[in-house]
Amino acid sequence: MTVCETIRQTARKTILVPWTHLAEVGKQHFLEIVIEPAGCGVDADSQFRYLNIHGLRPAVRSAQSALQHTGFRIMRCRSQPILYPVNPPLNASNASGAALGVALGLLMYHRRLSGNRLLASGDFIRKQNRIRIRPAKMLHGQLNAAAKLGLQNKPLQYYVPAQTVDGAATCNAYAESIRALARLNIFVRPVHDLGDLLSRHNDHSQQGYVQ
Amino acid sequence: MNAEPTNDELHELWREAQRRLRLVDTEPPVSTERIEQLLNHLPERAPGEHLRDWLAHTQPRSQPIEFLRWAADTSDGDAPLPDPDSSLESEDGRFRLNLSSSDGHIHITLQALGFAADEFAHKQMGISTSDRATPLAVIVLDEDGNGTVSIEDSQQAREVLLKPEIRVLE
Numbered sequence: 001m002t003v004c005e006t007i008r009q010t011a012r013k014t015i016l017v018p019w020t021h022l023a024e025v026g027k028q029h030f031l032e033i034v035i036e037p038a039g040c041g042v043d044a045d046s047q048f049r050y051l052n053i054h055g056l057r058p059a060v061r062s063a064q065s066a067l068q069h070t071g072f073r074i075m076r077c078r079s080q081p082i083l084y085p086v087n088p089p090l091n092a093s094n095a096s097g098a099a100l101g102v103a104l105g106l107l108m109y110h111r112r113l114s115g116n117r118l119l120a121s122g123d124f125i126r127k128q129n130r131i132r133i134r135p136a137k138m139l140h141g142q143l144n145a146a147a148k149l150g151l152q153n154k155p156l157q158y159y160v161p162a163q164t165v166d167g168a169a170t171c172n173a174y175a176e177s178i179r180a181l182a183r184l185n186i187f188v189r190p191v192h193d194l195g196d197l198l199s200r201h202n203d204h205s206q207q208g209y210v211q
Numbered sequence: 212m213n214a215e216p217t218n219d220e221l222h223e224l225w226r227e228a229q230r231r232l233r234l235v236d237t238e239p240p241v242s243t244e245r246i247e248q249l250l251n252h253l254p255e256r257a258p259g260e261h262l263r264d265w266l267a268h269t270q271p272r273s274q275p276i277e278f279l280r281w282a283a284d285t286s287d288g289d290a291p292l293p294d295p296d297s298s299l300e301s302e303d304g305r306f307r308l309n310l311s312s313s314d315g316h317i318h319i320t321l322q323a324l325g326f327a328a329d330e331f332a333h334k335q336m337g338i339s340t341s342d343r344a345t346p347l348a349v350i351v352l353d354e355d356g357n358g359t360v361s362i363e364d365s366q367q368a369r370e371v372l373l374k375p376e377i378r379v380l381e
Contacts (some may be wrong), residue, residue, distance in 0.1 A: 097284025
């Protein structure tokens with residue numbers, strides 16, 4: 001293995017986003033997005049080209065806007081990443097729910113978030129001049145989909161909106177599903193916004209928090 | 212002990228073996244399911260129509276072509292339209308469908324792709340769902356296999372478009 005390949009593999013991050021079929025309950029698919037060094041100079045358009053051509057443009061736009069608003073700065077010392085879907089869905093009809101995954105993937109690549117892979121479902125919404133994570137309508141199906149991943153060897157974080165569409169806390173509304181996922185080593189992390197997520201994550205990191 | 216068979220006897224034995232194998236190599240009787248599948252593709256038989264004429268004048272009923280819609284999530288009501296600029300491709304890869312809404316209307320654009328453009332040029336296509344007999348909209352494709360239609364934006368129409376399928380109208 002060449003040095004370049006080693007660097008690429010160690011820097012590679014993977015995001016899993018559950019997708020559900022709009023008309024048929026129980027039909028699910030996991031979109032796997034890989035983020036790795038491009039290996040050459042890329043501009044912002046080329047970085048997201050593969051996601052855009054597979055119908056993920058709304059998710060990319062939303063993620064970029066949220067990161068910009070949060071004040072996230074891309075570290076110039078690292079090689080710029082390229083993002084691509086490993087198993088693009090043929091018919092990505094409504095992709096905005098992948099925005100949280102794209103944003104977290106970039107944060108993970110730029111070492112603002114630890115780990116190499118995560119699960120995420122959610123989109124962003126501007127509320128009172130703050131970018132919040134919008135309640136997900138299809139969260140129930142997505143939590144069920146996550147269970148189909150089965151028992152994980154390493155803890156897998158699953159980031160979801162903190163509130164449901166009815167205004168209830170996700171932890172309470174889906175307590176049973178969340179407990180079932182924890183038994184599979186998949187830990188559901190409800191989040192309000194990116195700033196909240198990063199501060200909590202950093203606090204946990206300083207306390208030797210692993211999961 | 213039997214005497215060793217002559218060449219002629221061996222040939223005779225092989226012919227017999229072949230005959231028996233041919234007898235074994237016949238198709239099992241057709242199942243009622245297969246007959247029903249075939250009948251589903253046939254039009255109604257006219258009274259007194261000869262079986263041979265009926266089969267000769269038969270054109271198979273067109274098969275539906277499905278579009279699946281996958282969502283990472285949506286907050287746009289219970290029956291959202293696809294994201295703007297996103298296209299749906301049919302399961303067989305021969306059609307592209309675009310859905311958008313403005314001014315209280317849903318705009319449906321259908322494109323036949325590749326060789327399907329010639330095959331479906333000037334055809335009338337109905338857009339519907341599997342459990343609906345009458346089409347939600349009818350699109351007449353032009354010589355390039357493209358067609359557009361606008362329908363009133365309603366909850367019922369949006370529900371049909373959650374799992375759209377198209378078929379050629381005869």
